[in-house]
Amino acid sequence: xxxxxxxxxxxxxxxxxxxxxxxxxxxxxxxxxxxxxxxxxxxxxxxxxxxxxxxxxxxxxxxxxxxxxxxxxxxxxxxxxxxxxxxxxxxxxxxxxxxxxxxxxxxxxxxxxxxxxxxxxxxxxxxxxxxxxxxxxxxxxxxxxxxxxxxxxxxxxxxxxxxxxx
Amino acid sequence: xxxxxxxxxxxxxxxxxxxxxxxxxxxxxxxxxxxxxxxxxxxxxxxxxxxxxxxxxxxxxxxxxxxxxxxxxxxxxxxxxxxxxxxxxxxxxxxxxxxxxxxxxxxxxxxxxxxxxxxxxxxxxxxxxxxxxxxxxxxxxxxxxxxxxxxxxxxxxxxxxxxxxx
DNA sequence: GGATGACGCGCAATATTATTTCTTCACGAG
DNA sequence: CTCGTGAAGAAATAATATTGCGCGTCATCC
Numbered sequence: 001x002x003x004x005x006x007x008x009x010x011x012x013x014x015x016x017x018x019x020x021x022x023x024x025x026x027x028x029x030x031x032x033x034x035x036x037x038x039x040x041x042x043x044x045x046x047x048x049x050x051x052x053x054x055x056x057x058x059x060x061x062x063x064x065x066x067x068x069x070x071x072x073x074x075x076x077x078x079x080x081x082x083x084x085x086x087x088x089x090x091x092x093x094x095x096x097x098x099x100x101x102x103x104x105x106x107x108x109x110x111x112x113x114x115x116x117x118x119x120x121x122x123x124x125x126x127x128x129x130x131x132x133x134x135x136x137x138x139x140x141x142x143x144x145x146x147x148x149x150x151x152x153x154x155x156x157x158x159x160x161x162x163x164x165x166x
Numbered sequence: 167x168x169x170x171x172x173x174x175x176x177x178x179x180x181x182x183x184x185x186x187x188x189x190x191x192x193x194x195x196x197x198x199x200x201x202x203x204x205x206x207x208x209x210x211x212x213x214x215x216x217x218x219x220x221x222x223x224x225x226x227x228x229x230x231x232x233x234x235x236x237x238x239x240x241x242x243x244x245x246x247x248x249x250x251x252x253x254x255x256x257x258x259x260x261x262x263x264x265x266x267x268x269x270x271x272x273x274x275x276x277x278x279x280x281x282x283x284x285x286x287x288x289x290x291x292x293x294x295x296x297x298x299x300x301x302x303x304x305x306x307x308x309x310x311x312x313x314x315x316x317x318x319x320x321x322x323x324x325x326x327x328x329x330x331x332x
Numbered sequence: 333g334g335a336t337g338a339c340g341c342g343c344a345a346t347a348t349t350a351t352t353t354c355t356t357c358a359c360g361a362g
Numbered sequence: 363c364t365c366g367t368g369a370a371g372a373a374a375t376a377a378t379a380t381t382g383c384g385c386g387t388c389a390t391c392c
Contacts, residue, residue, distance in 0.1 A: 095320035
């Protein structure tokens with residue numbers, strides 16, 4: 001099963017860094033109960049092996065004037081792999097699109113978008129998104145407020161699950 | 167307008183830390199073109215004033231055995247503020263729910279969820295989400311793949327917009 | 333026009349951290 | 363039993379973070 005190469009200390013490191021990505025290594029070492037050097041080695045290993053994809057400051061987009069957040073549900077004409085990829089590439093190139101997920105079911109993609117204001121978003125919607133080749137339908141929903149934004153892994157669930165399988 | 171208290175150096179700091187949250191302060195200072203001490207002071211100010219909400223390691227949930235990601239569209243019976251808040255509180259308490267956004271339109275909430283496998287998610291869906299008080303309807307969509315996951319602010323757009331208004 | 337104060341920078345000194353190196357210990361195979 | 367492997371910790375060193383202080387700029391107000 002996945003995660004089998006990680007011992008409890010590794011998982012604790014991941015959990016701590018997920019909650020505070022700028023924690024110093026000495027603090028981290030203290031929390032997970034080992035000394036600094038092996039802690040740093042584990043951290044590097046986790047980074048290199050892909051468990052940690054990167055570190056990012058969480059910037060408040062509203063404070064910066066991006067008042068509008070929108071989820072866009074997109075349906076395509078063709079679901080051939082080449083066409084799916086082409087659409088995904090466009091999403092990567094659109095700065096207002098921050099996330100692009102392919103879904104099962106009726107809708108092909110869900111996009112999370114941000115914009116400084118409605119008119120900016122609207123012009124993106126009309127000129128870029130719905131105008132893009134192969135796009136059949138777009139339904140959008142404005143975000144009114146977000147009360148939980150903790151992307152990542154619920155380590156509580158992970159530990160519980162591992163302890164049961166032991 | 168928003169962001170008006172930030173000068174170009176502040177915005178550069180935010181952009182750099184958004185892309186690499188563990189960058190050392192000396193490296194950051196070098197990139198934004200000032201010396202280390204004032205750079206650190208700016209960084210602290212940005213943290214305290216809420217522009218930076220935190221720093222987080224981006225942990226690969228699939229590597230850790232969370233193979234399933236789902237978007238859940240939730241409709242409620244009552245949209246009274248007390249009932250909305252009550253639902254949001256439940257979402258905060260459910261570890262499998264990682265994001266909770268209130269929407270306009272037909273659907274009241276969109277949730278981003280993760281789970282180790284389908285049966286875990288299904289049991290959460292049946293026993294918790296649809297069973298919760300005031301929940302009228304739930305439609306779920308499995309994520310097949312995600313090709314862009316860069317939450318945050320598109321600083322390119324911000325700079326372009328500010329330069330135009332100048 | 334020049335004094336004055338606020339603001340923000342950079343230098344230099346100091347305190348903390350990160351990182352390397354080397355030694356030690358525990359464990360499994362031969 | 364002893365060698366090889368892997369990982370931990372201690373100590374030393376290199377980098378970084380952080381603090382304290384003096385300087386220049388700019389706007390305001392006599």
